Amino acid sequence: VRQAYKKMPLIIGGLEASLRRMAHYDYWKDSLRRSVLLDSKADLLVYGMGEAAIRKIAAALDDGTAVSEIRDVPGTVYVCPAAEIPEKALFLPDHEKLKTGGAAFAESFRVQYENADPFTGRTMAESYGGRAVVQNPPAPPLTREEMDRVYALPFARGPHPSYSEKIPAMEEIQFSLVSNRGCFGSCAFCALAFHQGRIVTSRSKESLVDEAKILVKDSDFKGYIHDVGGPTANFRDPACTKQGTKGSCPGKRCLTPEPCPSLKSDHSEYIEILRELRKLEGIKKVFIRSGIRFDYMMEDKKNDFLSELCEHHVSGQLKVAPEHVSPDVLRVMGKPKRQVYDEFVRRYAEVNKKLGKKQYLVPYFISGHPGARLKDAITMAEYLRDTCFIPEQVQDFYPTPGTLATAMWFSGIDPMTGKKVHIPSGHEEKAMQRALLQYNRPENREIVRKALIKAGRQDLIGNGPKALIREDGRKAGGQHLSGRSPVRRPIGKGKKGRKGGR
Ligand code: SF4
Incomplete structure (x- = not known):
């Protein structure tokens, strides 16, 4: 675009630009990349959701301000000569230092x-x-009234006309409410x-009902609203x-390791x-279908959302994201302790029993996350064995720009504590951790065996009831080797398993 329109103000935005606004680690290139503002040769980058910034930029351009002079809009990033860096700016480690990875990258991420x-x-x-890339502070989140106005705009509600083929996810997106x-x-x-920031804002009931x-x-509407949610539905x-x-609070998480005493959990409006x-x-x-944060739900003393959810809004199974069970990994991830998940599983089963519904839980787990050692992956495998649940799909961690975990991955340091963190980055270790989550698959047998030997856990190889790798031709987890579908016993539903998933 810049080659074709040399003098046209070029302003970039959207999720990719937002996350790549400063120097970042790029997994595909396995290297540090500069701010996308420099590589794209754009004049200005809008980060975050952008509505407020776009209006301010449009007004400035309309007033005749040159795009190179628009430097004070919250939620934007611009390039300037080093001598023109605002006095009030915090200096991040420079690009040369960042290339070395390690402490400089972790420090830069922490400050950001x-x-x-x-x-x-x-x-x-x-x-x-x-020269320097300068990031202005984020734009304030939209108020409820502003959000309602945005969602009342006459959107096309369809894919871009350049798509001729059917987009499988389209129906779900088309009939979902943000x-x-x-x-x-x-x-x-x-x-x-x-x-989008940590401060949650939401649309009014009237706005959502009007859109419905x-x-x-x-x-094309068949009577089903596929989702009423957002980054976290509840x-x-x-x-x-x-x-x-x-x-x-800059140095604190609101929900972990324990819910903050100031946290307010209330589902009344969502239920309404x-x-x-x-x-x-x-x-x-x-x-x-958006993720439910079950630890937040359990902090709501009215305890009224789970039964509403199970009775009306689950289609046979609820996907949740405990992500791991090992305490060390959960701490690094910022996820609640396993006991919280176990209690949620218990309550979910209890509520469904009361409702007379057979609904299952499908937990999502991540393998190879920073902080996860082989012993943690084995803890995870043992948990799966004990609950007789083998996930059909495993999410193997890979480092995307803009996450704390990616900063750990690239630097080997937890930016928030300054302490070293284990990174399962070698191909074999990642493959082992991943295979352990599906330890009973025939194709994973050898690598799981190798992992158990490497970790000194030969006690989990053999014919005992706790074995992950059996020597008698039977499949660990109770299913015979000839079965092709993994066992997926619904969590929280007694002893009987189901084959083949949903
Ligand atoms: S809930 Fe607690 S940690 Fe989160 S912003 Fe409020 S006071 Fe800070």
């Missing part, structure tokens, strides 16, 4: 992470020789907070009163919205 809040974030500068933005979950492997009425009129408000007025949507003519079912 702690300045990603619209109330407390400061301007930051990253030097590249004689209810909120932002996330205070602070999972280390997620870039959402780096893009538009969906109902669509000739977040609708800032984590606490302070967060909404003064910003998030879901009830209102269910009542609309033309709607047969309203699903919730």
Whole structure:
């Protein structure tokens, strides 16, 4: 675009630009890359959701301001000569230092992470020789009224006309409602907070109901709303009163290792919205497919959301994301302790029993996350053995830009503590950790055996009831080797398993 329109103001944005706004690790190239603003030769980069920044930029251009002079819009990044870096800016380690990885990269990430809040974030500068990339503080999140106005705009509600082939995910997206933005979950492997921020904002009931009425009129609508959610379905408000007025605590997570005493968990409004949507003519079912943060749900003393969820919004199985069970890995990930998940499993089974429903839990797990050693992957495999659940798919961690986990991956340091963290980056170790999560698959047999020997856990090879690798031709986990489908016993549902998943 820059080659074709040399003098045209070129402004980039969207998720990719947002996460690559400063120097970042690129997994595909396995190297540090400069800010995408330099590589794209654009004039300005808009990060975050962008609506407020776009209006300010448009107004400035309209007033005749040159794009090179637009340097004060919150939620934007620009390039300037080193001599013009604002005095108030925090200096991040320069690009040459960052190339060495290690402590400089971890430090840069920490400073960026702690300045990603619209109330407390400061301007930051990253030097590249004689010039610098300067990031203004984030734009404040939209208010509820502003969000409602955005979602009332006449969107096309379809794929770009350049797509001629059917897009499989389209129906689900087309008939889903975005209810909120932002996330205070602070999972280390997620870039959402780096893009939308930690302060949750949400749309009003009226706005969501109005949009649902538009969906109902669509000739392709079959009566099913596929989702009413966002980054985390059951977040609708800032984590606490302070967060909404003064910003998030820079050095603390709201939910882990223990829920913050100031955290407010309340599902009343979400329940009310879901009830209102269910009542609309033309709607047969309203699903919730965005992730539910179960630890937040269990902090709600009214304890009324789970039964509402199970009774009306689950289609036979609920996907949840405990992500791991080893305490060391959960701590690095910023996920709740295993005991919290176990308690949720118990309550889920209890509620479904009361409702007379056979609904299952499908937990998601990540292998090879920073902080995960072979012993942690074995702990995970033993948990899967004991619950007779083998996931059909395993998410193998890979480092995407803008996450705390990626900063750990590249630097070998946890930026928030400054301590070294184990990185399972070698091909064999990653393959072992991944295979352990599907230890009973015939194709994983040899690598799992090798992993167990390497970890000194030969006690898990043999014919005993705890064996992960059996020597008698039977499949560990109770299924015979000839079976091709993995055992997927629903978590929280007694002893009987199901074959082949859903
Ligand atoms: S006080 Fe607690 S809940 Fe509020 S922002 Fe800080 S850590 Fe989160």
